Amino acid sequence: MIKQRGQVVVDKILDTAERLFFEQGYNITGINQVIEEADIAKASLYKHFGSKTDLLVAYLQRIHERWFDKLEADVDKVADPKEKLLTLFDYHRERQLQNGFGGCRFIKANDEAGMSDERVLAEIQKAKQHLRDYISMLVVNSGHQKLLTDKELTELIFMMLDGGIVAASVFKQADDLQSAKSIIQKLI
Amino acid sequence: MIKQRGQVVVDKILDTAERLFFEQGYNITGINQVIEEADIAKASLYKHFGSKTDLLVAYLQRIHERWFDKLEADVDKVADPKEKLLTLFDYHRERQLQNGFGGCRFIKANDEAGMSDERVLAEIQKAKQHLRDYISMLVVNSGHQKLLTDKELTELIFMMLDGGIVAASVFKQADDLQSAKSIIQKLI
DNA sequence: CATTAAATATACAGATCTGTCTATTTAATG
DNA sequence: CATTAAATAGACAGATCTGTATATTTAATG
Numbered sequence: 328m329i330k331q332r333g334q335v336v337v338d339k340i341l342d343t344a345e346r347l348f349f350e351q352g353y354n355i356t357g358i359n360q361v362i363e364e365a366d367i368a369k370a371s372l373y374k375h376f377g378s379k380t381d382l383l384v385a386y387l388q389r390i391h392e393r394w395f396d397k398l399e400a401d402v403d404k405v406a407d408p409k410e411k412l413l414t415l416f417d418y419h420r421e422r423q424l425q426n427g428f429g430g431c432r433f434i435k436a437n438d439e440a441g442m443s444d445e446r447v448l449a450e451i452q453k454a455k456q457h458l459r460d461y462i463s464m465l466v467v468n469s470g471h472q473k474l475l476t477d478k479e480l481t482e483l484i485f486m487m488l489d490g491g492i493v494a495a496s497v498f499k500q501a502d503d504l505q506s507a508k509s510i511i512q513k514l515i
Numbered sequence: 516m517i518k519q520r521g522q523v524v525v526d527k528i529l530d531t532a533e534r535l536f537f538e539q540g541y542n543i544t545g546i547n548q549v550i551e552e553a554d555i556a557k558a559s560l561y562k563h564f565g566s567k568t569d570l571l572v573a574y575l576q577r578i579h580e581r582w583f584d585k586l587e588a589d590v591d592k593v594a595d596p597k598e599k600l601l602t603l604f605d606y607h608r609e610r611q612l613q614n615g616f617g618g619c620r621f622i623k624a625n626d627e628a629g630m631s632d633e634r635v636l637a638e639i640q641k642a643k644q645h646l647r648d649y650i651s652m653l654v655v656n657s658g659h660q661k662l663l664t665d666k667e668l669t670e671l672i673f674m675m676l677d678g679g680i681v682a683a684s685v686f687k688q689a690d691d692l693q694s695a696k697s698i699i700q701k702l703i
Numbered sequence: 704c705a706t707t708a709a710a711t712a713t714a715c716a717g718a719t720c721t722g723t724c725t726a727t728t729t730a731a732t733g
Numbered sequence: 734c735a736t737t738a739a740a741t742a743g744a745c746a747g748a749t750c751t752g753t754a755t756a757t758t759t760a761a762t763g
Contacts, residue, residue: 336710352627354542357750368711369752379751430626437685438618438626439540448685455685458605475698482694486678493677497636497643505668510663514702545720557722557742567721585750 337375339365344386351431353383353439380444387450390432395457408469409515412484416508419488423495423504430496431489461483470513484511525563527553532574537620541571541627568632571624575638578620584617596657597703600672604696607676611683611692619677621633647673659703672699
Protein backbone atom coordinates (compact mmCIF):
# COMPACT_ATOMS: atom_id res chain seq x y z
CA MET A 328 0.00 0.00 0.00
CA ILE A 329 1.60 3.15 -1.28
CA LYS A 330 1.01 6.29 0.71
CA GLN A 331 -1.00 8.98 -0.99
CA ARG A 332 0.44 12.42 -1.20
CA GLY A 333 -2.04 13.76 1.32
CA GLN A 334 -1.33 10.97 3.75
CA VAL A 335 2.28 12.08 4.16
CA VAL A 336 1.17 15.54 5.15
CA VAL A 337 -1.52 14.28 7.49
CA ASP A 338 0.97 11.98 9.17
CA LYS A 339 3.47 14.76 9.64
CA ILE A 340 0.80 16.95 11.18
CA LEU A 341 -0.45 14.23 13.51
CA ASP A 342 3.06 13.16 14.51
CA THR A 343 3.89 16.71 15.48
CA ALA A 344 0.57 17.39 17.17
CA GLU A 345 0.89 14.16 19.11
CA ARG A 346 4.27 15.21 20.44
CA LEU A 347 3.40 18.82 21.21
CA PHE A 348 -0.05 18.23 22.67
CA PHE A 349 1.50 15.77 25.07
CA GLU A 350 4.71 17.59 25.96
CA GLN A 351 3.32 21.11 26.18
CA GLY A 352 -0.41 20.68 26.35
CA TYR A 353 -3.13 21.42 23.85
CA ASN A 354 -3.99 24.98 24.79
CA ILE A 355 -0.50 26.42 24.73
CA THR A 356 0.48 24.65 21.53
CA GLY A 357 -0.21 26.99 18.64
CA ILE A 358 -1.11 26.04 15.12
CA ASN A 359 1.89 28.03 13.96
CA GLN A 360 4.21 25.85 16.01
CA VAL A 361 2.60 22.70 14.66
CA ILE A 362 3.02 23.72 11.04
CA GLU A 363 6.57 24.91 11.58
CA GLU A 364 7.76 21.77 13.34
CA ALA A 365 5.79 19.52 11.03
CA ASP A 366 7.35 21.44 8.14
CA ILE A 367 4.13 21.84 6.23
CA ALA A 368 2.07 24.81 5.06
CA LYS A 369 -0.72 26.29 7.10
CA ALA A 370 -3.17 25.90 4.25
CA SER A 371 -2.41 22.17 4.22
CA LEU A 372 -3.31 21.84 7.86
CA TYR A 373 -6.62 23.63 7.38
CA LYS A 374 -7.34 21.58 4.29
CA HIS A 375 -7.15 18.32 6.26
CA PHE A 376 -8.42 19.59 9.60
CA GLY A 377 -11.13 22.18 9.67
CA SER A 378 -10.07 23.64 12.97
CA LYS A 379 -7.67 23.15 15.87
CA THR A 380 -10.43 21.27 17.68
CA ASP A 381 -10.75 18.90 14.75
CA LEU A 382 -7.05 18.23 15.03
CA LEU A 383 -7.46 17.46 18.70
CA VAL A 384 -10.25 15.00 17.97
CA ALA A 385 -8.13 13.28 15.31
CA TYR A 386 -5.22 13.18 17.74
CA LEU A 387 -7.37 11.49 20.38
CA GLN A 388 -8.67 8.91 17.92
CA ARG A 389 -5.16 8.15 16.79
CA ILE A 390 -3.63 7.69 20.23
CA HIS A 391 -6.60 5.66 21.36
CA GLU A 392 -6.10 3.19 18.53
CA ARG A 393 -2.33 2.96 18.76
CA TRP A 394 -2.14 2.89 22.53
CA PHE A 395 -4.74 0.18 22.75
CA ASP A 396 -3.20 -1.99 20.05
CA LYS A 397 0.09 -2.03 21.94
CA LEU A 398 -1.64 -2.81 25.20
CA GLU A 399 -3.44 -5.77 23.69
CA ALA A 400 -0.23 -6.98 22.09
CA ASP A 401 1.50 -6.96 25.49
CA VAL A 402 -1.35 -8.77 27.18
CA ASP A 403 -1.55 -11.33 24.40
CA LYS A 404 2.05 -12.33 25.02
CA VAL A 405 1.11 -13.53 28.48
CA ALA A 406 -0.59 -16.90 28.84
CA ASP A 407 -1.72 -16.98 32.45
CA PRO A 408 -5.08 -15.24 32.83
CA LYS A 409 -4.24 -13.69 36.21
CA GLU A 410 -0.88 -12.56 34.93
CA LYS A 411 -2.68 -10.80 32.09
CA LEU A 412 -4.28 -8.52 34.65
CA LEU A 413 -0.93 -7.69 36.17
CA THR A 414 0.47 -6.93 32.75
CA LEU A 415 -1.86 -3.96 32.61
CA PHE A 416 0.15 -2.34 35.36
CA ASP A 417 3.46 -3.21 33.74
CA TYR A 418 2.33 -1.62 30.51
CA HIS A 419 1.18 1.56 32.19
CA ARG A 420 4.34 1.71 34.23
CA GLU A 421 6.61 1.27 31.24
CA ARG A 422 4.76 3.93 29.33
CA GLN A 423 5.23 6.40 32.14
CA LEU A 424 8.92 5.57 32.41
CA GLN A 425 9.31 6.07 28.68
CA ASN A 426 7.47 9.33 28.37
CA GLY A 427 8.98 11.05 31.40
CA PHE A 428 5.95 10.74 33.68
CA GLY A 429 3.78 12.90 31.52
CA GLY A 430 0.60 11.25 32.74
CA CYS A 431 -2.38 10.11 30.68
CA ARG A 432 -3.04 11.94 27.43
CA PHE A 433 -6.77 11.43 27.70
CA ILE A 434 -6.93 12.85 31.20
CA LYS A 435 -4.79 15.74 30.10
CA ALA A 436 -7.08 16.43 27.15
CA ASN A 437 -10.10 16.14 29.41
CA ASP A 438 -8.65 18.64 31.85
CA GLU A 439 -7.75 21.06 29.08
CA ALA A 440 -10.62 20.81 26.65
CA GLY A 441 -13.13 18.27 27.87
CA MET A 442 -15.59 20.81 29.20
CA SER A 443 -15.47 22.98 26.10
CA ASP A 444 -16.22 20.52 23.31
CA GLU A 445 -18.51 17.54 23.31
CA ARG A 446 -16.72 15.71 20.52
CA VAL A 447 -13.51 15.86 22.54
CA LEU A 448 -15.25 14.55 25.63
CA ALA A 449 -16.87 11.77 23.61
CA GLU A 450 -13.50 10.54 22.30
CA ILE A 451 -12.04 10.55 25.81
CA GLN A 452 -15.01 8.66 27.18
CA LYS A 453 -14.77 6.16 24.34
CA ALA A 454 -11.13 5.44 25.09
CA LYS A 455 -11.65 5.09 28.84
CA GLN A 456 -14.72 2.92 28.42
CA HIS A 457 -12.86 0.75 25.94
CA LEU A 458 -10.21 0.11 28.56
CA ARG A 459 -12.79 -0.63 31.22
CA ASP A 460 -14.55 -3.13 28.98
CA TYR A 461 -11.27 -4.77 28.17
CA ILE A 462 -10.37 -5.07 31.86
CA SER A 463 -13.81 -6.52 32.51
CA MET A 464 -13.23 -9.23 29.93
CA LEU A 465 -9.84 -10.09 31.40
CA VAL A 466 -11.31 -10.20 34.90
CA VAL A 467 -14.11 -12.54 33.88
CA ASN A 468 -11.60 -14.90 32.32
CA SER A 469 -9.04 -14.59 35.09
CA GLY A 470 -10.37 -17.17 37.53
CA HIS A 471 -9.62 -14.86 40.43
CA GLN A 472 -10.48 -15.89 43.98
CA LYS A 473 -13.73 -13.92 44.05
CA LEU A 474 -12.76 -11.98 47.12
CA LEU A 475 -14.39 -9.22 45.13
CA THR A 476 -17.04 -9.62 42.46
CA ASP A 477 -16.04 -9.39 38.81
CA LYS A 478 -17.54 -5.94 38.63
CA GLU A 479 -15.74 -4.76 41.73
CA LEU A 480 -12.39 -6.10 40.63
CA THR A 481 -12.84 -4.47 37.25
CA GLU A 482 -13.60 -1.12 38.85
CA LEU A 483 -10.72 -1.51 41.25
CA ILE A 484 -8.19 -2.16 38.52
CA PHE A 485 -9.61 0.57 36.32
CA MET A 486 -9.36 3.17 39.05
CA MET A 487 -5.96 2.06 40.27
CA LEU A 488 -4.54 2.39 36.79
CA ASP A 489 -5.70 5.98 36.47
CA GLY A 490 -4.79 6.73 40.08
CA GLY A 491 -1.36 5.21 39.57
CA ILE A 492 -0.72 7.21 36.41
CA VAL A 493 -1.77 10.41 38.14
CA ALA A 494 0.58 9.65 41.02
CA ALA A 495 3.38 8.93 38.57
CA SER A 496 2.77 12.23 36.84
CA VAL A 497 2.63 14.20 40.08
CA PHE A 498 5.57 12.58 41.86
CA LYS A 499 7.64 11.85 38.78
CA GLN A 500 8.22 8.22 39.63
CA ALA A 501 6.41 4.98 38.93
CA ASP A 502 6.55 3.37 42.37
CA ASP A 503 2.83 3.73 42.84
CA LEU A 504 2.06 1.68 39.76
CA GLN A 505 4.38 -0.97 41.13
CA SER A 506 2.52 -0.90 44.44
CA ALA A 507 -0.77 -1.13 42.63
CA LYS A 508 0.40 -4.26 40.89
CA SER A 509 1.41 -5.89 44.19
CA ILE A 510 -1.91 -5.04 45.77
CA ILE A 511 -3.91 -6.49 42.91
CA GLN A 512 -1.71 -9.56 42.98
CA LYS A 513 -2.80 -10.16 46.56
CA LEU A 514 -6.46 -9.74 45.73
CA ILE A 515 -6.75 -12.07 42.74
CA MET B 516 -10.14 41.24 63.02
CA ILE B 517 -10.79 43.98 60.51
CA LYS B 518 -9.73 43.35 56.96
CA GLN B 519 -6.98 45.56 55.62
CA ARG B 520 -7.64 47.42 52.44
CA GLY B 521 -5.22 45.23 50.50
CA GLN B 522 -6.78 42.07 51.80
CA VAL B 523 -10.08 42.85 50.15
CA VAL B 524 -8.41 43.18 46.78
CA VAL B 525 -6.34 40.04 47.25
CA ASP B 526 -9.45 38.10 48.22
CA LYS B 527 -11.37 39.34 45.21
CA ILE B 528 -8.51 38.32 42.95
CA LEU B 529 -8.15 34.88 44.51
CA ASP B 530 -11.90 34.26 44.55
CA THR B 531 -12.09 35.04 40.86
CA ALA B 532 -8.94 33.13 39.96
CA GLU B 533 -10.17 30.14 41.92
CA ARG B 534 -13.39 30.09 39.97
CA LEU B 535 -11.90 30.69 36.54
CA PHE B 536 -8.86 28.44 36.87
CA PHE B 537 -11.18 25.63 37.80
CA GLU B 538 -14.02 26.24 35.39
CA GLN B 539 -11.99 27.21 32.33
CA GLY B 540 -8.49 26.12 33.11
CA TYR B 541 -5.37 28.08 33.91
CA ASN B 542 -3.94 28.53 30.45
CA ILE B 543 -7.01 29.88 28.74
CA THR B 544 -7.90 32.20 31.60
CA GLY B 545 -6.37 35.59 30.86
CA ILE B 546 -5.25 38.15 33.37
CA ASN B 547 -7.59 40.62 31.72
CA GLN B 548 -10.55 38.37 32.43
CA VAL B 549 -9.49 37.96 36.05
CA ILE B 550 -9.21 41.69 36.69
CA GLU B 551 -12.46 42.41 34.91
CA GLU B 552 -14.51 39.80 36.77
CA ALA B 553 -12.79 40.54 40.06
CA ASP B 554 -13.54 44.20 39.40
CA ILE B 555 -10.08 45.42 40.33
CA ALA B 556 -7.31 47.24 38.48
CA LYS B 557 -4.56 45.47 36.63
CA ALA B 558 -1.91 47.34 38.58
CA SER B 559 -3.42 46.00 41.78
CA LEU B 560 -3.08 42.46 40.61
CA TYR B 561 0.55 42.91 39.65
CA LYS B 562 1.22 44.68 42.95
CA HIS B 563 0.12 41.64 44.93
CA PHE B 564 1.18 38.92 42.53
CA GLY B 565 4.35 39.36 40.55
CA SER B 566 3.18 37.24 37.64
CA LYS B 567 0.41 34.96 36.49
CA THR B 568 2.46 32.02 37.73
CA ASP B 569 2.66 33.58 41.18
CA LEU B 570 -1.09 33.82 41.16
CA LEU B 571 -1.33 30.15 40.27
CA VAL B 572 0.96 29.22 43.15
CA ALA B 573 -1.11 31.31 45.58
CA TYR B 574 -4.26 29.70 44.20
CA LEU B 575 -2.86 26.23 44.83
CA GLN B 576 -1.82 27.08 48.38
CA ARG B 577 -5.24 28.50 49.08
CA ILE B 578 -7.25 25.57 47.78
CA HIS B 579 -4.92 23.12 49.48
CA GLU B 580 -5.56 24.72 52.84
CA ARG B 581 -9.30 25.19 52.47
CA TRP B 582 -9.96 21.85 50.87
CA PHE B 583 -8.02 20.00 53.51
CA ASP B 584 -9.61 21.81 56.41
CA LYS B 585 -13.06 20.81 55.22
CA LEU B 586 -11.94 17.24 54.67
CA GLU B 587 -10.62 16.99 58.22
CA ALA B 588 -13.78 18.55 59.58
CA ASP B 589 -15.88 15.92 57.83
CA VAL B 590 -13.69 13.08 59.06
CA ASP B 591 -13.68 14.45 62.59
CA LYS B 592 -17.45 14.22 62.73
CA VAL B 593 -17.21 10.45 62.38
CA ALA B 594 -16.30 8.40 65.42
CA ASP B 595 -15.70 4.91 64.05
CA PRO B 596 -12.13 4.62 62.77
CA LYS B 597 -13.05 2.44 59.81
CA GLU B 598 -15.92 4.72 58.95
CA LYS B 599 -13.47 7.59 58.87
CA LEU B 600 -11.77 5.93 55.92
CA LEU B 601 -15.04 5.60 54.08
CA THR B 602 -15.81 9.24 54.74
CA LEU B 603 -12.92 10.12 52.44
CA PHE B 604 -14.90 8.75 49.54
CA ASP B 605 -18.07 10.51 50.61
CA TYR B 606 -16.24 13.80 50.77
CA HIS B 607 -14.69 13.39 47.36
CA ARG B 608 -17.99 12.28 45.91
CA GLU B 609 -19.91 15.22 47.34
CA ARG B 610 -17.31 17.64 46.07
CA GLN B 611 -17.63 16.25 42.55
CA LEU B 612 -21.41 16.42 42.70
CA GLN B 613 -21.21 20.01 43.86
CA ASN B 614 -18.72 21.26 41.33
CA GLY B 615 -20.20 19.61 38.26
CA PHE B 616 -17.62 16.82 37.91
CA GLY B 617 -14.78 19.18 37.23
CA GLY B 618 -12.20 16.77 38.59
CA CYS B 619 -9.28 17.53 40.87
CA ARG B 620 -7.86 21.04 40.75
CA PHE B 621 -4.38 19.82 41.57
CA ILE B 622 -4.38 17.26 38.79
CA LYS B 623 -5.72 19.88 36.43
CA ALA B 624 -2.99 22.31 37.39
CA ASN B 625 -0.41 19.57 37.05
CA ASP B 626 -1.62 18.72 33.57
CA GLU B 627 -1.63 22.34 32.52
CA ALA B 628 1.42 23.83 34.19
CA GLY B 629 3.18 21.18 36.24
CA MET B 630 5.91 20.56 33.70
CA SER B 631 6.66 24.21 33.16
CA ASP B 632 7.22 25.54 36.66
CA GLU B 633 8.82 23.83 39.60
CA ARG B 634 7.06 25.92 42.25
CA VAL B 635 3.73 24.85 40.80
CA LEU B 636 4.75 21.21 40.81
CA ALA B 637 6.00 21.54 44.38
CA GLU B 638 2.66 22.87 45.62
CA ILE B 639 0.80 20.07 43.87
CA GLN B 640 3.11 17.46 45.34
CA LYS B 641 2.73 19.01 48.77
CA ALA B 642 -1.05 18.79 48.61
CA LYS B 643 -1.09 15.21 47.35
CA GLN B 644 1.50 14.06 49.85
CA HIS B 645 -0.44 15.75 52.63
CA LEU B 646 -3.47 13.69 51.70
CA ARG B 647 -1.45 10.50 51.53
CA ASP B 648 0.04 11.10 54.96
CA TYR B 649 -3.39 11.81 56.35
CA ILE B 650 -4.78 8.59 54.87
CA SER B 651 -1.85 6.71 56.32
CA MET B 652 -2.63 8.01 59.78
CA LEU B 653 -6.27 7.04 59.45
CA VAL B 654 -5.32 3.58 58.21
CA VAL B 655 -2.93 2.96 61.08
CA ASN B 656 -5.66 3.90 63.55
CA SER B 657 -8.43 2.08 61.73
CA GLY B 658 -7.99 -1.41 63.12
CA HIS B 659 -8.60 -2.88 59.68
CA GLN B 660 -8.46 -6.64 59.14
CA LYS B 661 -4.90 -6.55 57.77
CA LEU B 662 -5.84 -8.29 54.59
CA LEU B 663 -3.44 -5.73 53.22
CA THR B 664 -0.61 -4.07 55.09
CA ASP B 665 -1.07 -0.53 56.36
CA LYS B 666 1.11 0.76 53.57
CA GLU B 667 -0.79 -1.14 50.91
CA LEU B 668 -4.17 -0.04 52.16
CA THR B 669 -2.97 3.55 52.27
CA GLU B 670 -1.75 3.34 48.68
CA LEU B 671 -4.93 1.63 47.61
CA ILE B 672 -7.16 4.32 49.06
CA PHE B 673 -4.95 7.10 47.79
CA MET B 674 -5.01 5.79 44.25
CA MET B 675 -8.69 4.96 44.25
CA LEU B 676 -9.56 8.48 45.31
CA ASP B 677 -7.66 9.98 42.40
CA GLY B 678 -8.84 7.29 40.03
CA GLY B 679 -12.40 7.82 41.17
CA ILE B 680 -12.22 11.57 40.70
CA VAL B 681 -10.78 11.14 37.23
CA ALA B 682 -13.58 8.74 36.34
CA ALA B 683 -16.13 11.20 37.71
CA SER B 684 -14.65 13.97 35.62
CA VAL B 685 -14.54 11.88 32.45
CA PHE B 686 -17.95 10.23 32.72
CA LYS B 687 -19.70 13.10 34.49
CA GLN B 688 -21.12 10.96 37.25
CA ALA B 689 -19.93 9.87 40.65
CA ASP B 690 -20.83 6.18 40.55
CA ASP B 691 -17.20 5.16 40.50
CA LEU B 692 -16.50 6.90 43.79
CA GLN B 693 -19.46 5.05 45.24
CA SER B 694 -18.06 1.76 43.95
CA ALA B 695 -14.68 2.62 45.37
CA LYS B 696 -16.23 3.10 48.79
CA SER B 697 -17.97 -0.28 48.64
CA ILE B 698 -14.77 -2.01 47.62
CA ILE B 699 -12.76 -0.49 50.43
CA GLN B 700 -15.54 -1.38 52.83
CA LYS B 701 -15.07 -5.02 51.91
CA LEU B 702 -11.32 -4.86 52.38
CA ILE B 703 -11.13 -3.20 55.79
C1' DC C 704 2.46 17.12 -22.98
C1' DA C 705 -1.69 19.10 -20.83
C1' DT C 706 -4.67 19.02 -17.07
C1' DT C 707 -5.76 18.93 -12.39
C1' DA C 708 -5.29 18.67 -7.62
C1' DA C 709 -2.21 19.20 -3.75
C1' DA C 710 1.06 21.60 -1.28
C1' DT C 711 3.62 25.69 -0.76
C1' DA C 712 5.01 30.55 0.93
C1' DT C 713 3.36 34.62 2.63
C1' DA C 714 0.60 38.29 4.02
C1' DC C 715 -3.19 39.62 6.58
C1' DA C 716 -7.25 40.40 9.83
C1' DG C 717 -8.81 40.87 14.25
C1' DA C 718 -8.44 39.41 18.53
C1' DT C 719 -5.98 38.28 22.64
C1' DC C 720 -2.00 37.59 25.59
C1' DT C 721 1.33 39.18 29.69
C1' DG C 722 3.33 42.80 31.68
C1' DT C 723 4.66 47.94 32.17
C1' DC C 724 3.73 52.57 32.71
C1' DT C 725 1.55 57.11 33.80
C1' DA C 726 -1.63 59.88 35.92
C1' DT C 727 -5.57 60.24 38.89
C1' DT C 728 -8.62 59.17 42.69
C1' DT C 729 -9.60 57.05 47.02
C1' DA C 730 -9.12 56.27 51.80
C1' DA C 731 -6.76 55.62 56.06
C1' DT C 732 -3.71 57.78 59.57
C1' DG C 733 -1.11 61.28 62.29
C1' DC D 734 -6.32 69.14 57.44
C1' DA D 735 -2.05 67.20 55.49
C1' DT D 736 0.44 63.23 54.40
C1' DT D 737 0.99 58.79 52.54
C1' DA D 738 0.00 54.51 50.61
C1' DA D 739 -3.30 51.90 47.92
C1' DA D 740 -6.29 51.35 44.27
C1' DT D 741 -7.93 53.02 40.00
C1' DA D 742 -8.45 53.76 34.72
C1' DG D 743 -6.38 53.34 30.59
C1' DA D 744 -2.92 53.44 27.14
C1' DC D 745 0.75 50.89 25.40
C1' DA D 746 4.39 47.46 23.78
C1' DG D 747 5.47 43.39 21.60
C1' DA D 748 4.25 39.06 20.94
C1' DT D 749 1.08 35.45 19.79
C1' DC D 750 -3.30 33.40 18.60
C1' DT D 751 -6.79 31.14 14.99
C1' DG D 752 -8.26 31.27 10.63
C1' DT D 753 -8.53 33.19 5.66
C1' DA D 754 -6.92 34.55 1.24
C1' DT D 755 -3.76 34.88 -2.75
C1' DA D 756 -0.55 33.48 -5.82
C1' DT D 757 2.98 30.14 -6.95
C1' DT D 758 5.14 25.66 -7.30
C1' DT D 759 5.02 20.71 -7.20
C1' DA D 760 3.63 16.29 -8.66
C1' DA D 761 0.49 12.81 -10.22
C1' DT D 762 -2.64 11.32 -14.02
C1' DG D 763 -4.94 10.91 -18.60
